[in-house]
Amino acid sequence: MLQRGSQCTPETVRATVTMESFSSRDMAMRVQKKFLSSMATKGSVQMFIDDTTSEILDELYRVSKEYSGNKSEAQKVIKDLIKIAVKIGVLFKNNRFSTDELVVATDFKKKLHFGAMTAISFYEVDFTFDKAVMAELLTNCRDLLLKLVNTHLTPKSHGRINHVFNHYSDPELLTKLYEPDGPFRPHLTKICKGLNKLVEEGTI
Template sequence: MEHFSSKDMALKAQKKILSSMATKSSVQMFIDDTTSEILDELYRVSKEYSGNRSEAQKVIKDLIKIAVKIGLLFRNNRFSKEELGVAQDFKKKLHFGAMTAISFYEVEFTFDKAVMSELLTSCRDLLLRLVNSHLTPKSHNRITHVFNHYADPQLLTQLYDPDGSFRGNLTKICTGLNKLVEDGTI
């Protein structure tokens, strides 16, 4: 017996269309200004750190595609009660991670790369659990790519170096995170 659902097909089409539109110019249609500013700074950090413009673009593009697809799944009520519990756990962990990132920035000599890396890895694992049955292995790889990139202890160490070249980027990232925390977005 073949299972067909026009609603499922429409959702797949939306995910496909939106993922192909995940470019820097179109991101502003789906992501607010504060988040866009944070993404711009994350792009600059990735570009400088990796020395590879295309890798930095790929990381941000992967992040945007995943955010858009998960947003679509939420709007179309695709998550089970159990998955919504995982989503709540992810949101709490993300909030805690943002607060920790801000605290490490504001309070000198408190940065711990192992703590920050573990928080990002934990967020990755929760997100993979959330989308396990909803997204393709290619999307799972995108999630892994993004979180592994930013959980890199060497990147984090350079980012949080008080005298390093990323200090201005970190200031803008934390200012944006602070705004999102205050707004209740994360």
């Protein structure tokens, strides 16, 4: 993890992301600095990735790394997720969405909220997990997000959205994640604890 006041050179960035102690918060900081560096209002833009979200992302990273056995791929998925979140945050901050697009944004937030509540419910009540339901919710969120950013982001960014949602809607990954006595249970516990906090705060 980068220490406060250290120089964020290409060498230190590469050293940081290759360390075992992967930090979504550090990655989010680098992504945000990159996207906000050219904005006139950069001084007034708040963080788009808060502490609770960072903790959830760290657990999602660990799930991806342990499931795939590929640390680089796991980091890429989280990096893509952070890039999308920051870009959409910048668009919202600068009022770039039309009235019709804001309706889509509202639909997306409702679907995300319902997805979070469903994920928490499946965790809290044993043997209620349904991989088809979770996969469909994630796919619906993906489609709404693609519709929202259709005219604002590049095909490369659309690809990042597909990459993230297709990865986490994998039925086999979801099944492994929700095994009551499975190896991913500690990660799921922390993810759902974070989701519950975000729901209570009205963030999602």
